[in-house]
Every structure is written in structure tokens, then in C-alpha cells.
Amino acid sequence: MDADQIFNIANSLAFFSWIPLLIAPFNARIRNVLLGSTVTLLSLTYALLFFQTFDAGAMESFSTLDGLMSLFSSKEAVLIGWIHYLAFDLLTGIFIAKNGEKHELNPWIVRPIFLFTFMAGPLGFLLYVIYKTAATRKYSFE
Numbered sequence: 001m002d003a004d005q006i007f008n009i010a011n012s013l014a015f016f017s018w019i020p021l022l023i024a025p026f027n028a029r030i031r032n033v034l035l036g037s038t039v040t041l042l043s044l045t046y047a048l049l050f051f052q053t054f055d056a057g058a059m060e061s062f063s064t065l066d067g068l069m070s071l072f073s074s075k076e077a078v079l080i081g082w083i084h085y086l087a088f089d090l091l092t093g094i095f096i097a098k099n100g101e102k103h104e105l106n107p108w109i110v111r112p113i114f115l116f117t118f119m120a121g122p123l124g125f126l127l128y129v130i131y132k133t134a135a136t137r138k139y140s141f142e
Helices: 003-023 028-053 056-063 065-071 075-102 107-119 121-136
Strands: none
Touching (some): 003 107
């Protein structure tokens, strides 16, 4: 399978995995299925691609922005980075759902936060932290 095919499959898998999370964010079974299937499959794909293209000499490139840019000069490297985003954004969404249920937050407010998490993971997480802190009047992550 080439990089473009993997990209299309990973994108579709991630996109369609957000739908049940949006529909039923406080359903533990859905969250567990997504963790056990989509997040695991994206992580496995990431690991396989990472180890196929790993170059120990490139490790020093992580210490500068120019070096990091050079690492992302191939389709495969960008694909690995993108799958990293897809997996961790979904993982963050699952955390938000689980934590939101635990703190009895309003799922109708959590749902739009998922859209930000899907498109810009850290921004979605920040919005969730702000909402949860305001709703519970405490800043904690138990």
C-alpha cells in the first residue's frame, strides 16, 4: 500500500470514529471500542511506518526547527506525523468524554468541543479544561 492509500484510509477511519463519540460521548462501551480499535490501529500503523523509515542519524534533527522541517520533507514523514495527530486527537476526545461523564458535564456543551479537538487537538483540550474548570469550580484531572 502506498502513502496516499494509507493517508486516505487513516483519515476515513479517524473521521468515522468521531461520529459515535459525538452521538454518545458518555457511553463507556463506545469509548472502549474506539480505544481498542481505531486508536490501536492508528498507533500500530504509526509504529510500522515509523520503524520502516527510522533513521538514527536524524535524531539530532529534532533539536532545531530547521532540522525538524527537514525531517518532514517526504510524504512518508508527513504521513507518520499526520497519523500521530489523528491518534492523539481521538485519544484526547476519548479522555474528554470519559472525564466529562465522570464530572457529570453537559454533553451538549462537550460535543462542540469535540469538533475543536478533531480539527485542532490542543485547542479542543484547552476549551474542555476551561469548560470543566468553570462547571466544576475546580482545576483538577483525577
